[in-house]
Amino acid sequence: MTTDRIGDFIIRLQNAAAIGKPTVSAPYSSHVLAIAKKLKELGFVVSADVEAVGGSDVKKEIVVALAYDEHGQPRLRGVKRISKPGRRLYVPHTGAHTVKGGTGARVISSSAGVISDKEARQKRVGGENLFEIW
Numbered sequence: 347m348t349t350d351r352i353g354d355f356i357i358r359l360q361n362a363a364a365i366g367k368p369t370v371s372a373p374y375s376s377h378v379l380a381i382a383k384k385l386k387e388l389g390f391v392v393s394a395d396v397e398a399v400g401g402s403d404v405k406k407e408i409v410v411a412l413a414y415d416e417h418g419q420p421r422l423r424g425v426k427r428i429s430k431p432g433r434r435l436y437v438p439h440t441g442a443h444t445v446k447g448g449t450g451a452r453v454i455s456s457s458a459g460v461i462s463d464k465e466a467r468q469k470r471v472g473g474e475n476l477f478e479i480w
Contacts, residue, residue, distance in 0.1 A: 349431055351375050355382075355408075356425045356477055359391070363412055363420035371397075374406035380460040381453060381476070382410050388451050388462060389413060390422045390479060426478045428452075438472040450480025 348354045355372045362370040372378060374396060382394035392411040399405040413421040429435040437454065442463040445452050452463035456473025466472065 348373075350427075351378055352381065352476055353427050353430065356427065356479070359385075359410065359412065359422055360425050363422040366418070366420070368411060370410045370412065371407045372410070374408055377455070377460075379408055382408055384453060384460045384462065385410075385479070388479075422479065424480055428475045428477055435475045436472065437466075437475040439466045439470045442466040442472070442475075445478045446480040450478055452478050 351373070355378050358370050358372055379394065379396065382391065385391045386394055390413055392413050394408060394410045396406050397409050399407050415421060442452055442454060444450075444463060452466075453476045454461050454463065454466050454473045455476055456466065456471045458465075458469055458471050458473075460476075461469065461471065461473070
């Protein structure tokens with residue numbers, strides 16, 4: 347059992363991208379699924395699907411297919427967890443700056459759902475600063 351589902355999920359993605367693995371599975375959580383769908387919109391993953399484990403509907407997992415460019419290099423090059431279970435960090439919409447000169451994204455959990463830094467500035471909504479990805 348992990349206490350930091352988001353941290354576990356993004357590190358699984360980073361490790362899989364480092365070794366060139368095409369898919370990653372993680373325990374199901376609606377919040378983690380929302381993050382996976384946001385990463386799909388941002389272009390870091392190709393798909394995010396929910397599958398039943400062992401044929402039962404009780405236990406589920408999220409299967410994520412990583413995105414690679416035409417040269418076989420992963421689009422996900424690194425992640426940095428910002429807000430942690432022991433120290434929650436929040437950011438206003440004015441503090442949602444770009445990551446790596448615009449090549450990366452900052453993922454924020456807000457009242458409007460899971461959004462990127464660009465959407466936070468457009469919607470003028472702040473929230474919990476989850477992690478940076480590039």
